[in-house]
Amino acid sequence: MTEHNFNEMLNRAEEDQSLPMWDHLYKQWFPTMKTLVKHPQDGWHQRAGIDRTVILENSNIFTIDEKLREDNFTDIALEFVSATSNNSPGWVCKSMACDFIAYAFKPTEKGYLLPVVQLQSAWAKWGDSWKVKFGVRKSKNVGYDTLFCPVPAEKVYHAITREFVANCAADAPQDHEDTNSEPQPGHEKHNSVLPDHVIDVGRKYKWKAPLLRNPIDDKYKLV
Helix, strand or coil: CCCHHHHHHHHHHHHCCCCHHHHHHCCCCCCCCEEEECCCCCHHHHCCCEEEEEECCCEEEEEEEEEECCCCEEEEEEEEEECCCCCCCHHHHCCCCCEEEEEECCCEEEEEEEEEEHHHHHHHHHHHHHHHHHHCCCEEEECCCEEEEEEEEEHHHHHHCCCCCCCCCCCCCCCCCCCCCCCCCCCCCCCCCCHHHHHCCCCCCCCCCHHHHCCCHHHHHHC
């Protein structure tokens, strides 16, 4: 297993930020984007999960944490322990200053936009069961390991979408996972048909993530 050095990872992350694919992805995620600012310097913003800032035409500002995987997989690797040496929490459960996580695959230039608040809320509910169902993997670094759970992308988005719906009724049914059409744990390479929330620059798919639209709209209600 390859060991990763922190400084080497920072240097590679700075190189990855300059890939042309990011501009294409952000323009599709944010059609009214006016400015895209990179923050490659090491500092508090890096530790708080701010790699990039998006400024829209109406002056709205969104901060983004970027995750880029070198190979193509069917899952999103949800990091829940950043370093086993001190058991520090990973980005799926630690305090983050960013609004979204831009999660992309380098070979296919396919990207997912994940809202941090709803993603972390979903993990708080389903993280333990996901670790049992999909397993725990580790990435070996110099002096410590990072732990993550490979959850199928469709499963992650299904859980995120539920977090946009609230019910104040005292007799509201308890939330539970839908296991009838459960996708299989996927950590192997694939060439599957893309769901609507995926943006794929390589194959010119131009879909916006449903999570950015009105979650109460009948079109996006869960059944």
